[in-house]
Amino acid sequence: MxxxxxxxxxxxxxxxxxxxxxxxxxxxxxxxxxxxxxxxxxxxxxxxxxxxxxxxxxxxxxxxxxxxxxxxxxxxxxxxxxxxxxxxxxxxxxxxxxxxxxxxxxxxxxxxxxxxxxxxxxxxxxxxxxxxxxxxxxxxxxxxxxxxxxxxxxxxxxxxxxxxxxxxxxxxxxxxxxxxxxxxxxxxxxxxxxxxxxxxxxxxxKFSQWWKRSIRGGWAVAEGYAMHGKPPENYMIKELKSGYLWGFIIPFSAIVLAYFTNGISLLLLLSYALLYWKIYRYRINFGDNVENAKLYAYWCVLSKFPQFIGQYQYWWKKINKQKFTIIEYKS
CATH class of the missing domain: 3.90.550.10 (Spore Coat Polysaccharide Biosynthesis Protein SpsA; Chain A)
Incomplete structure (x- = not known):
């Protein structure tokens, strides 16, 4: 020792x-x-x-x-x-x-x-x-x-x-x-x-603590990609795309296009059920019981929205050369 x-x-x-x-x-x-x-x-x-x-x-x-x-x-x-x-x-x-x-x-x-x-x-x-x-x-x-x-x-x-x-x-x-x-x-x-x-x-x-922690996670994804996202590391590419897709592109497209598609575009929101099922099956195969797998899958899907916010905040502050400050979630 x-x-x-x-x-x-x-x-x-x-x-x-x-x-x-x-x-x-x-x-x-x-x-x-x-x-x-x-x-x-x-x-x-x-x-x-x-x-x-x-x-x-x-x-x-x-x-x-x-x-x-x-x-x-x-x-x-x-x-x-x-x-x-x-x-x-x-x-x-x-x-x-x-x-x-x-x-x-x-x-x-x-x-x-x-x-x-x-x-x-x-x-x-x-x-x-x-x-x-x-x-x-x-x-x-x-x-x-x-x-x-x-x-x-x-x-x-x-x-x-x-x-x-x-x-x-x-x-x-x-x-x-x-x-x-x-x-x-x-x-x-x-x-x-x-x-x-x-x-x-x-x-x-508190939900607010979880939300802030998830925003911080999104920030980490964006900043990690900015530093090491290029080959050979390709760091956080998958996570970055996931945040944009599930946190913004799908809900934005579903709602904005609803008027022009007579509501058909809202069917895009059903894809969240598929994401939930994919995560649920992964956790079951990893060894979680059914209750924990369901819990994890639900909150993982929900986390895509604060994750996108964190990614957006990082790029906004970086482009506008604003000071980065720590994101605290503990009371």
Missing amino acids: SSIAVVTIGRNEGDRLVNSLQSIKKVLPETNPIIYVDSGSTDDSVNKAEELGVIVLNLDLSIAFTAARARNTGLKYIVNHYPQINYIQFLDGDYELNPQWLDKAKKRLEENPSLAIVCGRRREKYPEKSLYNRLIDMEWNTPIGEVKACGGDALMRVSALKEVNGYKQDLICGEEPEMCIRLREKGWKIERLDLDMTYHDAAMY
């Missing part, structure tokens, strides 16, 4: 941050650095982190906050102050660490020197508290083995991160897949292990 550090980031996480840091301290030796990077919290997050004895770094308030910037700040601190550290476990302040994760993840990185990152199963702590929490837990159940990208929680090789200069810190979302693309271009690999890694407290109880 002596070669591992942990960098967790957050803003106004409160008790969730305390739970996160305590879960880290239970498994990491006292000599190993734990860094908390705070993005302008207005609650007592900083004080609570300091009380737990972790190293607290406060981001400059005059520069726009992004998760990527916060992670880079922690990475640079580790590189400059702890040169003996070979691996960094990144977390968000609302994630708790599985006690078994670090040992097994580190072992896997040591076994395979071509791996830059290993990640595992992220689980929602309270999926029963809201359907939105339940949807998030299902969303995070992804295939194991070699993958193209990871999320914000993963164990990463410091030498690989240094080779690509870490995260692109002006991104307001989607920074992990973007960095993974640059890592893979350098020959590095990413692997997802069949092991619980973290437990997440989404605390998502």
Whole structure:
């Protein structure tokens, strides 16, 4: 464990941050650095982190906050102050660490020197508290083995991160897949292990929160395509087209053409039933029960509309050279 550090980031996480840091301290030796990077919290997050004895770094308030910037700040601190550290476990302040994760993840990185990152199963702590929490837990159940990208929680090789200069810190979302693309271009690999890694407290109880999160997802699709959409990566091409087709083209065409087609164009809306069925069958084949598959398919179809809004917002602000700001969905 002596070669591992942990960098967790957050803003106004409160008790969730305390739970996160305590879960880290239970498994990491006292000599190993734990860094908390705070993005302008207005609650007592900083004080609570300091009380737990972790190293607290406060981001400059005059520069726009992004998760990527916060992670880079922690990475640079580790590189400059702890040169003996070979691996960094990144977390968000609302994630708790599985006690078994670090040992097994580190072992896997040591076994395979071509791996830059290993990640595992992220689980929602309270999926029963809201359907939105339940949807998030299902969303995070992804295939194991070699993958193209990871999320914000993963164990990463410091030498690989240094080779690509870490995260692109002006991104307001989607920074992990973007960095993974640059890592893979350098020959590095990413692997997802069949092991619980973290437990997440989404605390998502309102439709408005889900809607904003889906808009952010659409933004990530558009921005990812803008950076890496060309061959050979062809990043987010399918997702981008899907957002435009289902979020705008089909409903717009169905309604606008209704007058000229005596309402026949409204039959286009039946295609949403076909999309629902396709997603439902995919989730059933993936192993979901009928109830969960239906739930996931319905909300996935509905998400096409805020996804389109996110895509539109990205291109509008980019064309008009407006400032990008983070899209927050937590209360």
